[in-house]
Amino acid sequence: MPFNIRVSGRAAENGYLPYHRLALVCEGGGQRGIFTAGVLDAFLEQDYFPFQLMIGTSAGAQNLTAYAAAQRGYARTLITRFSTSKEFFSPVRFIRGGHLLDLDWLMEVAKSELPLELKRAEQRLEGRQLLMCASRVDTLQAEYLPPRQRGWMPAIKASSAIPMFYRGGVELDGRRYWDGGVADAVPVRAAYEQGADLIVVIRTVPYTHREKPMRGEGRLPESGRLGEMAQVMIRHKKGYCDAEAFIDAPPPQVCVVELAPRVPLASNVLGSSQDALENDYRMGLACGRHFVDRMAHRLQRVAA
Numbered sequence: 001m002p003f004n005i006r007v008s009g010r011a012a013e014n015g016y017l018p019y020h021r022l023a024l025v026c027e028g029g030g031q032r033g034i035f036t037a038g039v040l041d042a043f044l045e046q047d048y049f050p051f052q053l054m055i056g057t058s059a060g061a062q063n064l065t066a067y068a069a070a071q072r073g074y075a076r077t078l079i080t081r082f083s084t085s086k087e088f089f090s091p092v093r094f095i096r097g098g099h100l101l102d103l104d105w106l107m108e109v110a111k112s113e114l115p116l117e118l119k120r121a122e123q124r125l126e127g128r129q130l131l132m133c134a135s136r137v138d139t140l141q142a143e144y145l146p147p148r149q150r151g152w153m154p155a156i157k158a159s160s161a162i163p164m165f166y167r168g169g170v171e172l173d174g175r176r177y178w179d180g181g182v183a184d185a186v187p188v189r190a191a192y193e194q195g196a197d198l199i200v201v202i203r204t205v206p207y208t209h210r211e212k213p214m215r216g217e218g219r220l221p222e223s224g225r226l227g228e229m230a231q232v233m234i235r236h237k238k239g240y241c242d243a244e245a246f247i248d249a250p251p252p253q254v255c256v257v258e259l260a261p262r263v264p265l266a267s268n269v270l271g272s273s274q275d276a277l278e279n280d281y282r283m284g285l286a287c288g289r290h291f292v293d294r295m296a297h298r299l300q301r302v303a304a
């Protein structure tokens with residue numbers, strides 16, 4: 001199989017994985033989120049929607065929105081059709097002082113040509129919680145935005161505004177935000193802190209991936225634009241290392257189920273070919289179907 005499903009943390013009980021609060025966490029990764037789109041479309045095929053808590057970062061937040069709205073194929077179209085457009089990704093515009101990634105255009109064109117069924121999402125989320133991770137520009141700390149209170153499109157945009165690529169970040173309620181991947185690319189610890197004791201996490205890198213800690217921090221600039229970007233890199237590295245350490249060794253009484261590719265995806269963060277995106281979508285679809293068919297029954301909720 002080109003994908004891998006592994007369980008870490010609390011041991012199974014008679015083959016089952018009991019839980020009190022079940023969470024779904026979706027990593028970002030730009031166009032690599034096409035793998036996640038495939039997994040979640042497979043969940044939607046089988047009407048598999050058991051999660052009480054869902055947290056996504058960047059592309060993961062976009063994918064979770066489509067999942068909550070039960071719009072199978074939405075995220076696939078958003079990535080393959082719109083994120084590959086020259087209107088969205090333009091190095092020439094960036095050189096001239098504009099955005100490399102035009103999130104404003106993406107939001108507007110999606111609204112007009114690929115509208116989200118947000119009323120249905122609201123109905124399906126009754127009694128559940130969905131959060132989108134964004135990073136504060138001033139502190140580089142993660143915030144987990146509830147889109148039903150903060151606005152769906154503003155929250156998605158704040159979670160997806162990559163530093164430098166979307167100039168200035170996104171202002172929301174008087175605060176400025178960058179992409180959630182700066183502070184918490186894989187918000188598994190946040191799910192635990194929200195009370196989850198069983199966490200299903202969908203990755204967009206191979207299951208063997210381990211982020212290497214930043215070296216030579218003391219030699220990096222501390223002020224100016226370069227200093228700002230250096231701090232962003234340091235924060236991202238620390239957050240990513242912490243997330244992978246959590247997945248490998250969760251706290252006692254916590255179980256993590258990780259769905260991930262076995263090898264690097266054919267798609268990239270940006271600039272992926274249609275063939276690569278289609279290949280990775282199908283891999284995610286196969287992974288999601290395998291999980292629902294072979295493993296989902298092992299996840300069993302216990303009485304409070």
